[in-house]
Amino acid sequence: MTAVERAPDPPVTADHLPALRRRTTAVLVASQILGGLGVATGIALAAVLAQQVSGTEALSGLAPTATVAGTAVLSMPMAALMTARGRRPGLVLAYLVGALGAGVVVVAARVGSFPLLLGGMAAFGAASSANLQARFAAADLAEPQRRARAISHVVWATTLGAVLGPNIAAPAGRSVSGLGIPEAAGPFLWAAVIFLTAAVVVAVLLRPDPLLTARALAPEDERSPGARSLRAGLDAILASPRARLALVTVAVSHTAMVSVMSMTPVDLAHHGAGIDLIGLVISGHIAGMYAFSPLMGRLADRVGRLSVIGLAAGLLACALFLAGTAGDRHGQTAVGLFVLGLGWSAGLVSGSAMLTDAVPQSARAAAQGLSDLTMNASAGIGGAVAGLVVAQASYAWLNLAAACLLLPLAGLALFTRGRPAEGARDGG
Numbered sequence: 001m002t003a004v005e006r007a008p009d010p011p012v013t014a015d016h017l018p019a020l021r022r023r024t025t026a027v028l029v030a031s032q033i034l035g036g037l038g039v040a041t042g043i044a045l046a047a048v049l050a051q052q053v054s055g056t057e058a059l060s061g062l063a064p065t066a067t068v069a070g071t072a073v074l075s076m077p078m079a080a081l082m083t084a085r086g087r088r089p090g091l092v093l094a095y096l097v098g099a100l101g102a103g104v105v106v107v108a109a110r111v112g113s114f115p116l117l118l119g120g121m122a123a124f125g126a127a128s129s130a131n132l133q134a135r136f137a138a139a140d141l142a143e144p145q146r147r148a149r150a151i152s153h154v155v156w157a158t159t160l161g162a163v164l165g166p167n168i169a170a171p172a173g174r175s176v177s178g179l180g181i182p183e184a185a186g187p188f189l190w191a192a193v194i195f196l197t198a199a200v201v202v203a204v205l206l207r208p209d210p211l212l213t214a215r216a217l218a219p220e221d222e223r224s225p226g227a228r229s230l231r232a233g234l235d236a237i238l239a240s241p242r243a244r245l246a247l248v249t250v251a252v253s254h255t256a257m258v259s260v261m262s263m264t265p266v267d268l269a270h271h272g273a274g275i276d277l278i279g280l281v282i283s284g285h286i287a288g289m290y291a292f293s294p295l296m297g298r299l300a301d302r303v304g305r306l307s308v309i310g311l312a313a314g315l316l317a318c319a320l321f322l323a324g325t326a327g328d329r330h331g332q333t334a335v336g337l338f339v340l341g342l343g344w345s346a347g348l349v350s351g352s353a354m355l356t357d358a359v360p361q362s363a364r365a366a367a368q369g370l371s372d373l374t375m376n377a378s379a380g381i382g383g384a385v386a387g388l389v390v391a392q393a394s395y396a397w398l399n400l401a402a403a404c405l406l407l408p409l410a411g412l413a414l415f416t417r418g419r420p421a422e423g424a425r426d427g428g
Contacts, residue, residue: 020213021141025150027205028134029157031198035095035131036158036290038194040165041172041187042102042124043067044282045275047266047387049105049184054114057266061387064262066118068383070101070125071132072376078129079233079369086209087137088202091130095199098127102192106176109185124188127195129372131158135348136368139356140210145301148353152297155349159290166279166286173275211365218361233366236359242305245416246355247371249309252409253347254375256316256402257340259382260323261285264337267395271328281334288341296349305357308350309413313406315343324399 043064050063074094082090101123108116135151142150165187172190173183181189237243264285265278273281300308322336352371359367382402389398 032157034198037161038191040162042191044166045184058391065383066121067125069380070122071128075372086212094126094130099195102188105188140214148300149297152293155293162286166282236363240358243358246351249351251375255378255382257344258379259386285337288338300350305354312346320399320403
C-alpha cells in the first residue's frame with residue numbers, strides 16, 4: 001500500500017477517537033495561537049509599510065493583497081500535498097514558507113524594493129493558508145453533529161495570538177530601529193520566528209495525522225484513491241447546491257472582510273489616528289473574527305448552517321454601513337470593524353461546516369483546498385481594487401462596493417433554502 005492508503009501507526013480504532021480528538025484539537029489550538037500571532041503582527045502594518053516603500057497610497061493595498069493572493073495560490077499545492085500525504089506535511093510546509101516570506105519582507109523594506117516586498121508578502125500568505133486549513137483538520141475526526149463546533153474551536157484559538165499581534169506591532173517595530181530597518185517591517189522579523197515555532201509544534205505533535213486517520217476509519221466505498229484528486233473535489237462541489245452555497249459564502253465573507261480591513265488603517269491615519277489606535281481597532285476587529293466563533297459553531301450545529309449564513313449576511317451589511325459612514329468618528333469605525341469580524345466568523349464557520357457536510361469524505365481535502373483557493377483569490381482581487389477605490393473615490397465607496405457582494409449571496413441562500421437537504425451528510 002502507498003503512504004496514502006496506509007493506516008496510522010499504531011492503528012486507531014473507534015474506541016480511541018475521543019482521546020485522539022482532544023489531542024488533535026489541543027495541538028491545532030497551540031499552532032493556531034502561534035500562527036494567528038505571527039500573521040496579525042505582520043499584517044497590521046502591511047498597508048502602511050507598502051505606502052512607505054512604494055511612496056504612493058494607491059499601491060498601499062497591494063501588500064495585503066499580495067498576502068491574500070499568496071494564500072490563494074499556495075492553497076492548491078497545500079491541498080494536493082494534504083490529499084497525498086495528510087494534514088501534517090502541508091501545515092508544516094506552509095508555516096516554513098510563511099517564515100521565509102516574512103524574512104524577505106524585512107530585506108525588501110531595508111533595501112526599499114517594492115517588487116521584492118510584494119514577493120515576500122505573497123510567501124507570507126502561506127502562514128494564513130495554514131491557519132485556514134487547520135480548521136478542516138479539526139473537522140476530519142469530528143462527529144457530524146458537532147462538526148461546526150470542532151471547526152469553530154480551532155478558529156477561536158487564533159483569538160489569543162491575533163488580538164495580541166497588532167498590539168505588539170509597535171514594540172516589534174521599535175526593536176529593529178537600531179538595525180537600519182523601517183519600524184513598520186519589525187513585526188515581520190518577529191513573525192518569522194513565530195512561524196518557525198508553529199512548524200515545529202505541528203511536525204512533532206500532530207501525530208497520528210487526522211486526515212489519514214479519518215480515511216483509515218472510513219467505509220470501504222469511500223477509500224478509493226481515485227476519488228481524492230482535485231478534479232474529484234471540483235466535481236463534488238458542482239454536484240451539490242449546498243456545497244456551491246458554502247463556497248460562495250466563504251468567498252463573499254472573506255472578500256468583504258479583507259477589502260475593508262486592509263484599507264481601514266489607511267483611512268484611520270487620514271483622520272489623525274496614530275499607530276497605537278490603529279492597532280487597537282484592528283485588534284477589536286480580529287476579536288470579532290475569532291473570539292465568538294464557538295458561538296457561531298454552536299448555532300450552526302443547533303439551528304442549521306443556512307440560518308447562520310443568513311446571520312452572516314446581516315452582520316456584514318451592518319458592519320459595512322457603520323464603517324462606511326464613520327468618517328473621523330474612530331469609535332464608530334471600531335464598532336464597524338468589530339461587527340465585520342463577527343460577520344466573517346459566522347460565514348466562515350457555517351460555510352466550512354456546510355462544505356464538509358455536503359461532499360464525500362474521500363473528496364473533502366480537495367474540495368476544501370478549492371474552497372480556500374476561491375475565497376482567497378476573490379479576496380485578493382478585492383484587496384487589489386480596494387486601494388484604487390480609496391485613492392480614486394473614498395473609503396465610504398469601498399464599503400458600498402463590498403455591500404453589493406452580499407446581494408448574490410442572499411439570493412443563493414434563499415434559493416438553496418427552498419431545496420430539500422441532501423441526505424445524511426448535510427448538517428442543516
